[in-house]
Amino acid sequence: xxxxxxxxxxxxxxxxxxxxxxxxxxxxxxxxxxxxxxxxxxxxxxxxxxxxxxxxxxxxxxxxxxxxxxxxxxxxxxxxxxxxxxxxxxxxxxxxxxxxxxxxxxxxxxxxxxxxxxxxxxxxxxxxxxxxxxxxxxxxxxxxxxxxxxxxxxxxxxxxxxxxxxxxxxxxxxxxxxxxxxxxxxxxxxxxxxxxxxxxxxxxxxxxxxxxxxxxxxxxxxxxxxxxxxxxxxxxxxxxxxxxxxxxxxxxxxxxxxxxxxxxxxxxxxxxxxxxxxxxxxxxxxxxxxxxxxxxxxxxxxxxxxxxxxxxxxxxxxxxxxxxxxxxxxxxxxxxxxxxxxxxxxx
Amino acid sequence: xxxxxxxxxxxxxxxxxxxxxxxxxxxxxxxxxxxxxxxxxxxxxxxxxxxxxxxxxxxxxxxxxxxxxxxxxxxxxxxxxxxxxxxxxxxxxxxxxxxxxxxxxxxxxxxxxxxxxxxxxxxxxxxxxxxxxxxxxxxxxxxxxxxxxxxxxxxxxxxxxxxxxxxxxxxxxxxxxxxxxxxxxxxxxxxxxxxxxxxxxxxxxxxxxxxxxxxxxxxxxxxxxxxxxxxxxxxxxxxxxxxxxxxxxxxxxxxxxxxxxxxxxxxxxxxxxxxxxxxxxxxxxxxxxxxxxxxxxxxxxxxxxxxxxxxxxxxxxxxxxxxxxxxxxxxxxxxxxxxxxxxxxxx
DNA sequence: TGACCGGCTGGGAGCGCTCCTATGATCGAG
DNA sequence: CTCGATCATAGGAGCGCTCCCAGCCGGTCA
Numbered sequence: 096x097x098x099x100x101x102x103x104x105x106x107x108x109x110x111x112x113x114x115x116x117x118x119x120x121x122x123x124x125x126x127x128x129x130x131x132x133x134x135x136x137x138x139x140x141x142x143x144x145x146x147x148x149x150x151x152x153x154x155x156x157x158x159x160x161x162x163x164x165x166x167x168x169x170x171x172x173x174x175x176x177x178x179x180x181x182x183x184x185x186x187x188x189x190x191x192x193x194x195x196x197x198x199x200x201x202x203x204x205x206x207x208x209x210x211x212x213x214x215x216x217x218x219x220x221x222x223x224x225x226x227x228x229x230x231x232x233x234x235x236x237x238x239x240x241x242x243x244x245x246x247x248x249x250x251x252x253x254x255x256x257x258x259x260x261x262x263x264x265x266x267x268x269x270x271x272x273x274x275x276x277x278x279x280x281x282x283x284x285x286x287x288x289x290x291x292x293x294x295x296x297x298x299x300x301x302x303x304x305x306x307x308x309x310x311x312x313x314x315x316x317x318x319x320x321x322x323x324x325x326x327x328x329x330x331x332x333x334x335x336x337x338x339x340x341x342x343x344x345x346x347x348x349x350x351x352x353x354x355x356x357x358x359x360x361x362x363x364x365x366x367x368x369x370x371x372x373x374x375x376x377x378x379x380x381x382x383x384x385x386x387x388x389x390x391x392x393x394x395x396x397x398x399x400x401x402x403x404x405x406x407x408x409x410x411x412x413x414x415x416x417x418x419x420x421x422x423x424x425x426x427x428x429x430x431x432x433x434x435x436x437x438x439x440x441x442x
Numbered sequence: 443x444x445x446x447x448x449x450x451x452x453x454x455x456x457x458x459x460x461x462x463x464x465x466x467x468x469x470x471x472x473x474x475x476x477x478x479x480x481x482x483x484x485x486x487x488x489x490x491x492x493x494x495x496x497x498x499x500x501x502x503x504x505x506x507x508x509x510x511x512x513x514x515x516x517x518x519x520x521x522x523x524x525x526x527x528x529x530x531x532x533x534x535x536x537x538x539x540x541x542x543x544x545x546x547x548x549x550x551x552x553x554x555x556x557x558x559x560x561x562x563x564x565x566x567x568x569x570x571x572x573x574x575x576x577x578x579x580x581x582x583x584x585x586x587x588x589x590x591x592x593x594x595x596x597x598x599x600x601x602x603x604x605x606x607x608x609x610x611x612x613x614x615x616x617x618x619x620x621x622x623x624x625x626x627x628x629x630x631x632x633x634x635x636x637x638x639x640x641x642x643x644x645x646x647x648x649x650x651x652x653x654x655x656x657x658x659x660x661x662x663x664x665x666x667x668x669x670x671x672x673x674x675x676x677x678x679x680x681x682x683x684x685x686x687x688x689x690x691x692x693x694x695x696x697x698x699x700x701x702x703x704x705x706x707x708x709x710x711x712x713x714x715x716x717x718x719x720x721x722x723x724x725x726x727x728x729x730x731x732x733x734x735x736x737x738x739x740x741x742x743x744x745x746x747x748x749x750x751x752x753x754x755x756x757x758x759x760x761x762x763x764x765x766x767x768x769x770x771x772x773x774x775x776x777x778x779x780x781x782x783x784x785x786x787x788x789x
Numbered sequence: 790t791g792a793c794c795g796g797c798t799g800g801g802a803g804c805g806c807t808c809c810t811a812t813g814a815t816c817g818a819g
Numbered sequence: 820c821t822c823g824a825t826c827a828t829a830g831g832a833g834c835g836c837t838c839c840c841a842g843c844c845g846g847t848c849a
Contacts, residue, residue: 112805123829128807138827155573159509160805163834168506169574170517173555196557200566205574206555208520210543219547226502227516227552335741368743394682396715459835470799475837483796507835511804 111152120148131156171199171417172209172228174220174253176235176242186389187406191234191256194410202418204229211242224251230417232410235259243267252420254413257429262303268420270413270430274304277402277434278311281384282356284400284436286319290354290382294327296341296366298358305333308358308386327352331362338365346373353381354442360385360392363399367441382442397440404434458499467495478503518546518764519556519575521567521600523582523589533707533736534753538581538603541757549765551576558589571598577764579757582606590614599767601760604776609650615767617760617777621651624749624781625658628731629703631747631783633666637701637729641674643688643713645705652680655705655733674699678709685712693720700728701789707732707739710746714788729789744787751781 117127122141129137130145148154162168173192196206207228211217224231230252235242239259246253247267255261257271285293295312298305309328316323329345331337338357342365345352357363363385367377375381377397385392388403409432416428464474469488476484477492495501509515520539543553554575558564571578577599582589586606593600594614602608604618632640642659645652656675663670673695676688685704689712692699704710710732714724722728724744732739735750756779763775 113807114805124805125807125809125830126828129828132807136827141827155569157510157805158574159506159515160834161807162506163504163510163805163836164807166834170554192555193557196555200563205570207517208539208543208553208555210540216547222502223552227505460837461835471835472800472837472839473798476798479837483798485797488797504835507804508837509804510806510835511837513804 110157111154113154113156116145116148116152116154119152120144167421168227168229169204170207170228171195171204171414172207172220172224172231174209174211174231174233174235174242176211176233176239186387186391187256187258188234190406191232191410191413194407194412195232195414196410197407198411198414199418204414204418206232217242217245221245221249225249230254230421232256232413232417235261252417254417254420256409256413258304259302262429265429266427268416268427268429270409270416270432272304272404272409272432273434274307275311275314277386277404277436278308278356278358279315280311280434280436281386281400281402282312282315283318284438285354285356285382285384285442286315286321288382288442291321292327292349292352293321293354293356294329294345294349294352296329296331296338296345296355296357296362298331298333300330302333305358308356312356331358333359333361335361335365338362339369340365342366342369343373346370346375354383355381356384356386358386360387360389360395360399360401363401363441364391364395367395367399378440378442384442388437392437392439395441400439400442401437402434403437405432408432457504458501460501460503463492463495463499463501466499467491514768515574515576516551517554517575518542518551518761519554519567519571519578521556521558521578521580521582521589523558523580523586533734533738534603534605535581537753538579538757538760541754541759542579542761543757544754545758545761546765551761551765553579564589564592568592568596572596577601577768579603579760579764582608599764601764601767603756603760605651606649609776612776613774615763615774615776617756617763617779619651619751619756619779620781621654622658622661624733624751624783625655625703625705626662627658627781627783628733628747628749629659629662630665631785632701632703632729632731632789633662633668635729635789638668639674639696639699640668640701640703641676641692641696641699643676643678643685643692643702643704643709645678645680647677649680652705655703659703678705680706680708682708682712685709686716687712689713689716690720693717693722701730702728703731703733705733707734707736707742707746707748710748710788711738711742714742714744714746725787725789731789735784739784739786742788747786747789748784749781750784752779755779 113127114124117124120127121144126137126141127145130142131149158169199206209220209223211220233253234256243261255267255269257269261267261269262271282293293316295309297309300306313323326348329341331341338361355366357366363383367383370377370381377383383399385399385401388401392399392401412430460474461471464471467474468491473484473488474492477489478496505516546553556567556570558567580600581603590608602614602616604616608614608616609618629640640663642656644656647653660670676692678684678688685708702713704713710730714730717724717728724730730746732746732748735748739746739748759777
């Protein structure tokens with residue numbers, strides 16, 4: 096039975112089928128199927144016999160055969176519209192992946208890594224999705240309009256990590272964070288500590304998360320009676336370099352600033368570096384606050400105050416929404432997850 | 443034909459089958475199958491007709507049905523024996539994934555993300571692999587003996603990223619880098635520049651890559667007639683913190699050291715930070731060399747001299763080996779990829 | 790001219806499973 | 820004691836595809 100694992104043994108040693116299990120258990124194929132899929136109306140004796148036979152034979156159902164009749168593959172795509180050098184260094188993606196993996200594994204669904212950075216990969220994705228995937232979890236960067244359009248018209252169930260304009264489309268399923276509220280809390284924290292010239296380094300303006308965070312910054316300043324002049328707004332790209340360079344430009348333009356709110360941690364770390372180069376002490380001269388509460392925030396020097404969001408929870412939720420959608424639940428659903436501020440040494 | 447994408451439209455609008463394509467093309471199912479799978483001995487007229495019919499109907503083969511008869515799923519697992527917080531921040535993993543993805547996509551094979559950090563996930567992996575995956579690409583951390591054992595006895599085709607002791611097993615398929623040679627080149631570079639007290643921060647000693655890199659350091663010192671006393675060897679864990687703390691310990695123990703070779707870039711960056719805190723100038727007082735040539739190396743200040751390996755190429759190669767293994771190629775094959783030194787400001 | 794061979798084709802068999810229907814067994818109510 | 824209801828079961832049908840075999844056709848050789 097337990098033949099040594101030669102390369103060919105896997106192909107040669109025919110795997111036990113349901114038929115075989117049924118025979119050994121002394122029941123019919125139908126009954127065996129019912130037992131293994133947990134259907135009701137099976138006698139306890141039959142359940143017991145089938146279970147034992149399956150265990151003895153080390154039976155594993157052939158999922159291709161099952162898929163063929165059920166129309167479900169038990170496979171979900173994790174779509175990434177981004178070159179993956181960037182992708183994998185993004186803690187956001189890692190969190191989504193882990194959260195989704197946990198939720199899906201519990202449902203016996205596996206994650207297929209699907210890159211969609213260029214047209215070629217996008218075609219391949221569609222091909223894959225149309226025949227082999229039950230649905231898609233989409234984590235995208237900017238400039239994803241084409242991808243979203245394609246996916247929508249293909250009719251494949253999908254849930255988006257609402258970091259782009261999709262987060263305003265109520266015809267889609269998505270999960271997003273309270274970007275505006277989180278940013279508002281961060282900046283209010285700064286005003287309460289007496290900061291008066293609070294600049295911001297934004298995300299790309301084609302990414303919803305970026306836009307919302309600027310809005311939160313804006314509202315917090317307004318509430319504190321502070322001016323939010325354009326000079327205080329420096330566009331960034333969510334990358335370390337853009338934070339670094341943006342900070343240098345801000346210092347040149349607004350020498351008397353006493354705080355910066357960066358729309359993510361990577362940019363905040365870049366800003367930190369620029370400030371240190373410019374001889375500004377953090378937080379004494381300039382306070383810095385980031386967003387995401389990533390490892391980079393905790394590891395920075397000084398440790399970075401940052402807006403924390405439960406990214407893994409978001410991944411989990413995305414997976415659950417997708418499973419619901421796949422099993423036919425009605426209407427698009429959107430979820431917005433709360434954030435909270437983690438105060439550290441930089442502010 | 444292009445019905446609006448209602449949730450149900452996908453299930454309701456039955457997808458075209460091969461039968462339908464054949465009918466439209468005026469040939470039999472068998473001929474249509476032959477055309478679409480590129481088999482020989484089909485008339486040009488038939489090829490043309492089937493191709494057109496398939497295109498007109500937007501036909502996509504049902505891969506479950508195909509798998510059922512061929513026994514191949516066209517799915518390969520990317521197995522990661524590691525908590526994935528760490529995983530995703532590891533440029534090594536990202537490179538392997540991208541390289542493998544490219545090679546596999548060309549063969550119409552998709553990558554399934556399979557975490558195997560704990561026993562639970564390992565069980566699930568086996569379940570998945572035994573029925574749904576054609577093979578596995580294994581990227582593992584340390585302490586993977588159990589995983590490897592399980593995989594070997596399961597007889598599932600697998601190729602390992604040879605970063606652990608698997609890289610010495612000639613009964614397995616794996617791809618590895620010239621760790622010893624690379625380290626040797628790096629350290630020789632330091633001795634040629636006149637460095638005399640060259641310390642090293644190692645990787646975990648249960649990871650082959652770490653051990654080999656220490657060996658290269660050792661050989662280079664011996665060739666230069668320098669002592670490689672134990673005080674110069676500081677154990678690390680491939681993490682930034684361990685590099686940082688290790689460097690502090692080295693400075694306390696060997697105050698007159700004038701160079702450090704870190705077994706990866708993350709640790710080198712940590713060492714850089716520790717040196718700066720201690721007031722040592724890099725490279726004037728102490729030269730630093732890393733390994734991997736990751737983004738962290740290029741982005742560090744000063745930019746890090748590092749041993750470059752073609753990780754993406756390794757991923758590509760792993761995928762090709764796996765495809766070969768799956769299609770029945772003989773005997774385990776192992777490949778070792780070259781490295782080369784990239785000299786930057788830190789040395 | 791007839792036997793033969795090669796290229797091309799049609800369609801049956803069957804992959805392993807789930808779904809469905811028909812049937813038999815059991816039981817309480819009338 | 821009979822009858823309908825309820826439950827457990829067996830096994831056929833069929834998912835969409837690939838593989839294989841038999842049959843057809845036209846051309847070539849003796």
